[in-house]
Amino acid sequence: MAIKVHGNPFSPPVQRVFLTLVEKDLDYEFVFVDLSIRQHKKEPYLLMNPFGQVPSFEDGDLTLFESRAITRYIAYAYADKGTPLIDQDPKKFAIISVWLEVESLKFDAAGQKLSFELVIKPLLGLTTDESAVEPLQGQLALVLDVYEARLSESKYLGGDSFTLADLHHVPIVNNLMKTKVKALFDARPHVSAWASDILARPTWAKVLASIKR
């Protein structure tokens, strides 16, 4: 098979790549990387990703890392397949790009740390640092205030349809909805409706089913 994803299925960035591939109706091979024996911090894995993080990705002779670069490549290279996740029009694509940056630099900056403290640490038998949770919730609330305003005038972040800008949020939103952080979403009607919508995609159900196997 031409496309391979290397990583751990519980990693949100790995799930982000899975979801993109399923939206694009592309087959792929999953290559498990055992984080518990620090396989990602040793060769040969480091030859694919010098930062020693998951995921890494192969498509024939192309090797990539950084989940958001991988998803952009898939959306761009396979533009004609499955869900159109970007827009060929430069101005429409630019609006999507703005919200891609916001996800990465604003939402995820707080969201992935909350997901780590409240979901991943308990899974690994580690203790949540409650003193870190409160300021992160405050930080996320400010981001969600901007989202509430944006989503009151636009069904999705990038425009009228679901794009990569929404997709990039799915794994972390999915984790946060199982925690007390859900209250921050529930308090904002447009954010709450958007979160329900993007989590209800049949493609995401497929990803979750594949992870459980």
Added chain:
Amino acid sequence: MAIKVHGNPFSPPVQRVFLTLVEKDLDYEFVFVDLSIRQHKKEPYLLMNPFGQVPSFEDGDLTLFESRAITRYIAYAYADKGTPLIDQDPKKFAIISVWLEVESLKFDAAGQKLSFELVIKPLLGLTTDESAVEPLQGQLALVLDVYEARLSESKYLGGDSFTLADLHHVPIVNNLMKTKVKALFDARPHVSAWASDILARPTWAKVLASIKR
């Protein structure tokens, strides 16, 4: 004039947009935003950028924020003008995208904080937090180790030619080279040569001259 950049000329993200416009040989109007009276945190500025940060950008009826979304738009919409900063080939573009992500999530995470502590704070008459500087230098050194390996096999981060992936670094590298952090660059020959090369671009000299005016 159709293109407008709103911001403060000493902001590295604003400089990133200036440099992209000069590389693309595009005229633009600069609209000064007075950060000292918190103009960026009030309407009408917030209507352009709900996060209250600089820069914001206009091209006719299009309004954008987030410097990296703005530069991507310029590179994509004006692909035929000036320096080609991206690549139309999906696989080559994907490699550029990887290093765009690395700049944003790895290099800038340490670099902009060091620039703030060691360059911006003294400019504003604030005191550098020396206790923050050392761990940030350690963090940046690890990133530059990866850059040294990459730049030993490729003249630029994204490939054989200067692209947006290199360009995004220029304002912060320019600031850091005036500080003790320069030693981290000097200790790595390929990184040092790359930094000299990207700072020596005539387009960057033009940007610096326009800032001083």
